[in-house]
Each structure stands twice: as structure tokens, then as C-alpha cells.
Amino acid sequence: MAWEAVIGLECHVQLKTRTKMFCGCPNRFGAEPNANVCPVCLGLPGALPRTNERALEYALRLGAALACEIAGESVFARKNYFYPDMPKNYQVSQYDRPLCVGGSLPIAVDGERHAVPLTRIHCEEDAGKSFHPERHGDRRLSRVDFNRAGVPLLELVTEPALRSPEACAAFLHALRRLVRWLGISDGDMEKGQLRCDANVSLRPAGATTLGTKTELKNLNTIKGVERGVAAEIERQRQLLAAGGRVTQATLLFDADRDRLAVMRSKEHAHDYRYFPEPDLPVLRASEARVAAVRAASPELPWAREARLRETFALPAYDAAVLTESRELSDYFEACVPSGHAKLASNWLMTEVLRVLKERDWSISDWSERVPAARFRGFLAKVAARELPGPVAKQVFSWLADEPGDAGALLERHGVKVASGEETLRPLVRAVIDEHPGPVAQVLAGEERTFGFLVGQVMKKSGGQAVPQEVQRLLREELAARARS
Amino acid sequence: MSATATWQRPARAIAADVRAGRLAPGDAAESGFDGPGARWEHDVHATLSTDAAARSRAAAKAPKEGRLAGVPVLLKDNLCTLDHPTTCGSRILGSWRSPYDATVVRRLREAGAVIVGKGNMDEFAMGSSTEFSAFGPTRNPFDLARVPGGSSGGPAAAVAYGLVPLALGSDTGGSVRQPAAFCGVLGLKPTYGRLSRYGLVAFGSSLDQVGIFARHVGDVAEAYVVLAGADPFDASMREGPAPDVSAWDAGVAGLRFGWPSNLWKDGVDEAIVDALERAAGALERAGATRVPFEFLPGAFSVATYYLLATAEASSNLARFDGVRYGHRAAADELSALYARTRGEGFGPEVRRRILLGTYALSAGYHDQFYAKAQRARTRIAREYAEAFARCDLLLMPTTPTPPFKLGEKTDDPLAMYLSDVFTIGANLAGIPGLSVPMGLASGLPVGVQLLGPADAEPVLLRAARALEAEGRVGDIPTGYEWEFTWPGKR
Numbered sequence: 024m025a026w027e028a029v030i031g032l033e034c035h036v037q038l039k040t041r042t043k044m045f046c047g048c049p050n051r052f053g054a055e056p057n058a059n060v061c062p063v064c065l066g067l068p069g070a071l072p073r074t075n076e077r078a079l080e081y082a083l084r085l086g087a088a089l090a091c092e093i094a095g096e097s098v099f100a101r102k103n104y105f106y107p108d109m110p111k112n113y114q115v116s117q118y119d120r121p122l123c124v125g126g127s128l129p130i131a132v133d134g135e136r137h138a139v140p141l142t143r144i145h146c147e148e149d150a151g152k153s154f155h156p157e158r159h160g161d162r163r164l165s166r167v168d169f170n171r172a173g174v175p176l177l178e179l180v181t182e183p184a185l186r187s188p189e190a191c192a193a194f195l196h197a198l199r200r201l202v203r204w205l206g207i208s209d210g211d212m213e214k215g216q217l218r219c220d221a222n223v224s225l226r227p228a229g230a231t232t233l234g235t236k237t238e239l240k241n242l243n244t245i246k247g248v249e250r251g252v253a254a255e256i257e258r259q260r261q262l263l264a265a266g267g268r269v270t271q272a273t274l275l276f277d278a279d280r281d282r283l284a285v286m287r288s289k290e291h292a293h294d295y296r297y298f299p300e301p302d303l304p305v306l307r308a309s310e311a312r313v314a315a316v317r318a319a320s321p322e323l324p325w326a327r328e329a330r331l332r333e334t335f336a337l338p339a340y341d342a343a344v345l346t347e348s349r350e351l352s353d354y355f356e357a358c359v360p361s362g363h364a365k366l367a368s369n370w371l372m373t374e375v376l377r378v379l380k381e382r383d384w385s386i387s388d389w390s391e392r393v394p395a396a397r398f399r400g401f402l403a404k405v406a407a408r409e410l411p412g413p414v415a416k417q418v419f420s421w422l423a424d425e426p427g428d429a430g431a432l433l434e435r436h437g438v439k440v441a442s443g444e445e446t447l448r449p450l451v452r453a454v455i456d457e458h459p460g461p462v463a464q465v466l467a468g469e470e471r472t473f474g475f476l477v478g479q480v481m482k483k484s485g486g487q488a489v490p491q492e493v494q495r496l497l498r499e500e501l502a503a504r505a506r507s
Numbered sequence: 508m509s510a511t512a513t514w515q516r517p518a519r520a521i522a523a524d525v526r527a528g529r530l531a532p533g534d535a536a537e538s539g540f541d542g543p544g545a546r547w548e549h550d551v552h553a554t555l556s557t558d559a560a561a562r563s564r565a566a567a568k569a570p571k572e573g574r575l576a577g578v579p580v581l582l583k584d585n586l587c588t589l590d591h592p593t594t595c596g597s598r599i600l601g602s603w604r605s606p607y608d609a610t611v612v613r614r615l616r617e618a619g620a621v622i623v624g625k626g627n628m629d630e631f632a633m634g635s636s637t638e639f640s641a642f643g644p645t646r647n648p649f650d651l652a653r654v655p656g657g658s659s660g661g662p663a664a665a666v667a668y669g670l671v672p673l674a675l676g677s678d679t680g681g682s683v684r685q686p687a688a689f690c691g692v693l694g695l696k697p698t699y700g701r702l703s704r705y706g707l708v709a710f711g712s713s714l715d716q717v718g719i720f721a722r723h724v725g726d727v728a729e730a731y732v733v734l735a736g737a738d739p740f741d742a743s744m745r746e747g748p749a750p751d752v753s754a755w756d757a758g759v760a761g762l763r764f765g766w767p768s769n770l771w772k773d774g775v776d777e778a779i780v781d782a783l784e785r786a787a788g789a790l791e792r793a794g795a796t797r798v799p800f801e802f803l804p805g806a807f808s809v810a811t812y813y814l815l816a817t818a819e820a821s822s823n824l825a826r827f828d829g830v831r832y833g834h835r836a837a838a839d840e841l842s843a844l845y846a847r848t849r850g851e852g853f854g855p856e857v858r859r860r861i862l863l864g865t866y867a868l869s870a871g872y873h874d875q876f877y878a879k880a881q882r883a884r885t886r887i888a889r890e891y892a893e894a895f896a897r898c899d900l901l902l903m904p905t906t907p908t909p910p911f912k913l914g915e916k917t918d919d920p921l922a923m924y925l926s927d928v929f930t931i932g933a934n935l936a937g938i939p940g941l942s943v944p945m946g947l948a949s950g951l952p953v954g955v956q957l958l959g960p961a962d963a964e965p966v967l968l969r970a971a972r973a974l975e976a977e978g979r980v981g982d983i984p985t986g987y988e989w990e991f992t993w994p995g996k997r
Contacts, residue, residue: 062606066826067607067832068587068593068600068605068708068826068827069585069605069705070607071705071741071742071743073739073740073742101822103821103822103825103868105825105828107828107841111825111826112825112826112828167830294869296822296865296873297868298822298868298873298877301743301819302742302743304742
């Protein structure tokens with residue numbers, strides 16, 4: 024029997040607000056353990072939460088970007104369960120009245136575009152981090168770092184609308200790009216800024232009812248999500264093929280061993296005893312405010328990606344790479360010389376991105392040194408064939424470290440560009456004179472040898488000639504020889 | 508008045524003397540602990556921690572210009588303080604010290620008050636007699652065989668026997684008003700959201716309010732001015748400025764007070780009915796009008812209250828788990844650590860309420876209990892609103908009976924819960940309530956309760972002042988003098 028996988032994702036996005044969700048402690052990754060804590064995020068007796076306005080703003084931005092329905096009034100609720108890294112033994116979250124309902128995130132799988140429908144997005148607080156038993160003499164000690172406790176989180180839940188591990192990876196990739204695009208999270212999965220659980224079930228292809236699902240946790244990278252979901256689909260497929268049944272459970276994915284382990288079965292499911300958080304008022308987002316956030320929503324990555332394909336006639340691959348970040352695509356648009364989008368795209372994707380990687384720079388580090396207008400000037404010269412390939416590369420290598428346009432840079436470094444007929448024609452004639460054999464071959468129709476002659480002229484010019492110009496002159500001179 | 512009786516004077520008189528330089532800021536605070544004060548405290552056990560060094564440091568730092576300059580104040584031990592332990596009357600907090608002052612405590616200090624220590628209470632404010640304190644009960648200064656009420660029994664008794672002119676408690680279902688009635692003092696539960704809860708260890712967050720004990724109406728008003736008003740650290744506060752109570756002595760001419768006498772037709776002690784009649788008469792003589800009507804918000808309010816308060820408490824008290832602070836039981840795995848720490852640390856009443864609340868919120872019961880109680884609460888609040896469409900305030904009992912004996916109700920939780928019937932409505936509706944002493948009956952204090960709509964504190968204080976002017980409030984009650992052999996002596 025053919026099976027169809029049905030997958031829903033629950034993603035957690037850490038917001039990069041300056042302070043935590045319900046107190047004024049710094050929201051910063053990598054501080055000394057328990058350095059960023061106060062009575063509120065430690066859950067000390069008597070302490071009360073107060074909502075971070077900026078976190079709400081960020082949540083609204085995401086809701087607007089995903090075309091969610093945004094509730095004018097949403098309600099914080101307490102999710103009660105005991106765990107040592109949860110200071111109050113309840114998490115302030117949202118339950119039956121979340122901030123955002125519906126909406127969708129566009130993704131592309133194998134070149135095909137889908138909009139993945141969302142169930143909801145809600146605001147909540149993160150928990151601390153446990154470090155599990157370590158030996159201290161004859162005792163085993165667990166330690167907890169509460170720096171992360173109270174960091175603002177958005178939980179985003181999809182409908183069970185994904186059908187493959189690849190689609191899950193594409194979804195996470197698109198979500199990560201979006202949250203970075205909106206400036207609300209760094210989305211770094213390795214730092215836990217973006218986390219994902221997956222609900223996986225199988226059903227006979229074509230069926231409309233859902234099978235029994237399992238929940239996968241600990242999917243800490245996009246690759247991990249893809250591999251974990253694939254492993255679980257395969258496990259369920261084998262189980263069902265052998266006539267077995269899937270039992271509802273929570274599984275942990277061990278990325279090192281590519282294996283799944285049962286964390287808890289259905290009988291041990293939590294009863295979270297949700298109820299409205301009495302310490303916080305209803306979370307209000309006025310119509311005017313929501314309208315303002317929607318109006319201020321930037322062009323979104325998938326829209327810009329489409330525009331780069333359509334308006335700039337870029338290949339899909341280029342458009343995807345250039346819209347990986349908003350800064351990169353902004354830079355791209357600002358540096359394209361009229362009519363030469365593909366040229367600009369090539370230079371950005373190969374040369375600029377290589378430099379960023381080598382120097383561990385962001386695109387803004389680059390654009391501080393090479394403002395888009397300056398780079399556009401450079402690209403315009405390349406497009407006008409004023410800078411032959413090797414010279415262009417040389418000029419490019421100076422751009423980030425020295426001031427000035429291409430002309431000034433060449434002058435400073437004493438490089439002359441051999442262009443123009445007056446300089447090149449003598450070189451072409453000399454090469455023809457020096458290589459009678461190959462010339463005869465070309466004249467006899469051996470086109471391959473033409474390249475050799477071009478190479479010889481380039482060599483003579485010290486690599487500074489524009490190849491297209493050399494070819495043109497060489498054709499002219501050879502034609503003249505043939506007539507003579 | 509002798510010099511040792513400084514503390515017996517109204518808070519406002521003490522503050523005026525300190526401001527004028529006639530009295531050193533620490534003097535009033537110290538006088539309560541000298542000589543006879545120690546004997547009273549020995550028998551009543553109103554305080555859990557007092558610290559002479561902390562007092563003198565506080566007195567030295569207290570601004571001498573403040574509204575409460577040099578006024579000694581006792582705090583219920585669920586208000587977080589830097590300079591005293593905060594135990595909530597429980598063993599589970601161990602030797603925990605708060606790293607911060609509650610907002611109301613900070614405001615008292617800024618106004619020049621001297622915190623003299625922490626008052627006894629039912630564990631986590633759960634109880635109506637202060638018998639559920641892990642550190643032993645407080646006794647009623649008027650009869651040591653009787654309870655002072657609760658859960659703020661310590662602060663109420665301390666104001667009654669005279670340790671301090673002013674004390675703070677907390678009122679979740681009557682925990683300020685009921686002990687005030689039992690101890691013959693004034694007890695105000697303000698409108699929900701008028702006094703910051705930041706630093707008040709939560710019991711039922713949507714019901715809790717910090718409350719004020721005093722022997723003089725003017726002192727209640729003075730404390731209210733200092734304490735009420737917005738606090739960015741408490742998001743559940745009411746918007747806008749707190750009501751102006753400066754006209755607390757403006758009289759009651761033209762006020763209409765509701766007279767829901769159906770409430771005391773059955774099951775209310777004669778002495779209390781008599782006190783209500785006397786209060787009504789006094790208000791009428793002062794120019795107010797009695798508006799008799801039937802009022803029945805009590806029918807399901809006890810059930811509603813005990814579902815909501817325990818549900819919130821079960822969550823609020825989850826943090827006491829031995830992981831970060833307080834008592835920690837020896838255990839070699841996590842669930843045993845939780846179970847033993849909480850089993851050892853919490854007393855029987857707290858355990859009972861955590862179980863009740865957990866049950867009320869559990870899957871399968873949530874709608875039947877918690878959700879239904881929420882709907883009932885909305886209806887109760889509406890019934891109060893409808894009553895206040897017909898009058899400016901309600902006059903009704905604070906308690907059905909005078910103070911009961913120690914041990915009389917500890918084995919019958921339901922009887923204890925039912926004695927809250929007149930006070931819990933104000934918490935469910937979020938409205939202010941003030942218990943006013945009406946003298947003694949058979950040697951025991953009796954009080955009556957004034958309730959008003961949200962922000963009606965000025966009206967309640969004016970009515971209480973009218974009763975005070977009748978000679979019923981503010982005097983040290985009958986037989987209650989400093990140098991005396993008090994009748995309560997066993």
C-alpha cells in the first residue's frame with residue numbers, strides 16, 4: 024500500500040528584544056550562568072510579570088507578514104507543570120485566545136510553490152536551561168541556568184499540511200529567512216533561537232482522515248528536522264506495513280545516531296491545567312495599531328524573490344540566494360547597473376559572498392566599505408567592457424580595503440587597461456605574424472585554433488585586454504590576411 | 508498621656524510630632540516593645556520576627572518629613588521585606604530572605620514609616636483564625652482563649668493591643684476585614700488594583716489586595732494616600748489615579764446606605780445584629796438615608812470563591828519546590844524531591860487547598876468547576892453593581908459571629924469556609940470593603956462591614972468616620988488600657 028505522510032510543525036522563535044518578556048533583564052545569549060536574572064524571571068515569591076511592549080510589536084510584525092488574523096484582545100494563560108528549569112512551575116503562554124490565528128507561509132519544494140497554512144501564533148516565555156547530572160564527589164548534581172528563563176518566544180503552529188521531510192526543511196528555511204527579514208529574531212537554530220517539534224502520522228494515500236501521530240522533539244537543526252521526520256516516516260511505514268499500529272508518543276531524535284527514542288507515551292501525557300494568567304491584563308492590540316503594523320510591513324522575501332525573477336529576469340536560483348537576507352537583496356537592487364542584473368547577481372553570489380565568508384562579515388560590514396553606489400560604478404565599468412576579467416577581479420580585490428573608484432584604484436596601483444584599437448591592433452598583428460601555422464589552420468576553418476590566437480593576444484596584453492575586443496580585431500585582421 | 512504610651516497615639520499625631528522635631532523617629536517604634544508591650548506580645552504572639560537593630564537602622568534612615576514619619580508599622584509576613592525574613596507563616600520558605608521590598612513596603616519607608624517587624628498569619632494566608640500558622644497561633648487580645656481571626660491575625664492583634672498604630676495585611680476573601688472585626692480595629696480592603704501587589708506573596712492573584720489596619724479612620728486615610736496608586740511593577744492595577752480620600756471627615760449627609768437585612772435573618776449572632784442596628788442609627792443621625800432591600804449574592808459565593816481562590820493558589824504555590832530557595836527535603840530523584848519538600852513544607856490547610864485547586868483545573872473537571880465559577884463570579888459582580896445602583900454603600904455584617912475559640916473550627920474546614928460568607932463578595936467583585944469596630948459585646952469585639960462600588964474608598968471612610976464620631980471607633984475599647992490587668996488573662 025502507498026502511504027502518505029502528514030506532518031504538522033510547532034516552531035518556537037526567540038525574539039531578539041533588548042529585555043525579557045516579563046521583566047527588564049537583558050535578553051542576551053552567552054552571558055555567565057544566572058547573570059541575567061531578577062525576582063520576576065526567577066519566579067521569586069511576590070514578583071509579578073509585566074509585558075514587554077516590543078515583544079508584542081515583533082509578534083504583530085510576524086502576524087502581519089503571514090497574513091494572520093490578529094486578535095484585538097488575546098489572553099495570557101498559565102501552563103502548569105513541574106520542571107526544575109521553570110522558575111514558577113508554570114509557563115506564561117497563551118491558550119484558547121492566542122494573538123494570531125490562521126495565515127500561511129509560502130515555501131518552495133522541488134521548484135513547486137505552496138502556501139503552508141498556519142493554525143496559530145502565540146506569545147510565551149522561555150524556560151531556563153538544565154545541565155543534567157554531573158558527578159560531584161559522591162553526589163550527582165543538576166544545575167540550572169535561568170538566563171534564558173523569561174526570554175520572549177513566539178510559538179507558531181502549522182496545520183498538518185506538510186507531506187515530506189523536504190517540505191519541513193523548506194518550511195523552516197522560509198521561517199528562518201522571514202524572522203531575520205523582519206528583524207525580530209536571529210533564527211539561529213544552534214543557539215536555540217529557532218526550535219522545532221514535528222507531529223508525524225501516516226495514512227493510506229488518498230485517505231482524508233488522519234492516522235495516529237507521534238511527536239518528535241529535539242530537532243535542533245534544519246537537517247535534523249529533515250532526517251528526524253524521514254526516520255519517523257520510515258519507522259511508521261515499516262510498522263504499518265507489518266500490520267502493526269502506531270501508538271501515540273513523544274519521541275526524541277538523536278541526531279548523532281540518526282535514531283528515535285521514546286520520551287513518554289500517551290498515558291504519561293501532561294495535564295497542563297491551563298487558566299487565564301490573573302497577573303496580566305488582556306493583551307490589547309488596537310485596530311489602528313494592527314493596521315499600522317500591516318501598513319509598515321516590508322516587501323516580504325517571497326514577494327521580492329518573485330520580483331527578482333520577473334522584473335530582473337534572474338534565474339530562480341539567483342533570486343533565492345539574493346533574497347536569503349533583506350540586506351543582501353537591498354544591496355543587490357541598489358547596485359544593479361541598468362540592464363545588467365545577471366552580471367550584478369553573479370558578482371554578488373560568487374565574489375562578494377566569498378569575501379563575506381572569508382572575512383566573517385555581514386553584508387552590512389561589506390556595504391559600509393563598499394556602498395552600493397560605488398559597487399554599481401564598478402559593475403557599470405565591467406558591463407561596459409571597460410574592465411577586462413582579470414583586471415576587474417584585481418579591482419574588486421582592492422574595493423573593500425581602499426577608497427576610490429575603479430579608475431583611481433588602477434592608477435594608484437599603476438595598472439593600465441589595454442583597450443582601444445590603437446593599443447590592441449598592433450598586438451593582434453604581431454601574434455598573426457608570429458604564428459603562421461595556427462593562422463593557416465584557422466583560415467582553413469579550424470575554429471578551435473582561433474582560441475589559441477586569442478589567448479596569445481591576451482598574454483601579450485598582460486591579461487589587460489578585453490577578450491571580446493581581441494576577438495573582434497583578430498577576426499578583422501584574419502579576414503584581411505585571407506583576402507591578401 | 509504618659510511618655511510610654513507614645514505608640515497608642517494616632518499615626519498622624521506621631522508623624523506630626525516627628526515632623527515638628529518633638530519626637531525622634533525611632534521613639535514610637537521602641538515604646539511598643541518596652542515593658543508591658545513585651546508581656547502582651549508574650550501572650551498574644553502577634554509577631555513572627557522583630558529585630559531591634561533593623562528597627563533602629565530603619566528609624567535612622569526614615570525621612571523625617573514624610574506623611575508617616577516615625578510611625579511604627581507591622582507587616583503581615585507575606586509582604587516581602589529586605590530587613591526581615593518573609594515566611595508566609597510557612598515552613599517551606601525556610602530561612603529565605605527577599606532580595607527586594609514589596610512596593611507598598613517601599614512606599615511606607617519613603618513616607619518615613621518604621622517597619623517594626625512581621626506579623627503572624629495563617630500559612631500562605633489560607634485560614635480565618637491564624638491557627639494555621641506554622642509558628643503557632645495568635646490569640647485574641649480580648650480573650651486569649653479565642654482566635655484573632657485570620658488570615659492577617661497577627662497584624663490585627665498587634666494594632667488591637669497597641670504594638671503599632673498601623674499595620675498591613677492582605678485580604679483575599681476577608682483576611683483583613685474579619686480579623687479587624689474580631690480584634691476591634693478598622694480593616695480596609697481597597698478596590699482591587701489600587702494597592703500594588705508587587706511583593707505580596709500571591710495566594711489568589713485575582714482576589715488578593717493589600718489591606719490596612721488602624722484604630723483611627725484618619726490613619727486609614729493617611730496610609731491609603733501613601734500606599735494607593737499606580738505601580739509599573741503590577742500590571743493588574745486599575746488605570747487612572749487612586750480616589751482622593753482627603754475628605755474622609757466630610758460627613759455622610761445625603762448618602763444612601765443599603766440595608767440588606769435579609770442577610771442576617773438567620774445564622775447571624777444577635778450581638779452583630781445589634782451592632783448593625785446601632786451603626787444604622789448612627790448613620791441616620793448623621794444625615795444618611797437607610798435603603799432597605801433584599802440582597803442575595805451570598806448563595807453561591809462561598810463555592811465560587813473556594814474554587815477560584817484554590818485554583819489560582821495551586822498554581823501560585825507551585826514555585827515552592829525546593830529547587831531554588833526555601834526548604835529542600837533530602838531525595839535522590841526529582842519527583843521525590845518535589846513530593847517530600849512540599850509534603851514536609853506545607854501544612855494541612857495549604858495542602859488541602861492545593862489539592863482542591865488542582866482538581867478544579869484538571870482536564871475533565873475544568874469546565875464543571877473552574878469555568879463555571881468564573882461565570883458565577885461575573886454574575887456576582889453584576890449583582891453588586893446592581894445593588895450600588897440603588898445606594899452609595901452597603902451596611903452588612905463582617906462576620907456571622909464574634910471571635911470563636913481556638914480549636915473550635917480547625918477540624919471542620921467547611922464551617923471555617925462558611926464563616927467567610929459576608930467578606931468574599933468584595934473580593935469576587937473587586938470592590939472595597941471596610942470593617943468598622945462597634946465596641947464590645949460580652950467582652951468581645953463586634954464589627955460591621957461597609958461595602959462600596961469600585962473606588963468608593965472615600966465614601967466608606969466618611970461613613971466609618973460618622974460611626975467613629977459616635978464614639979464607637981478610635982477609642983481604646985472598654986477595659987483596654989495600657990496599665991491594666993486585662994480580662995483576657997487566663
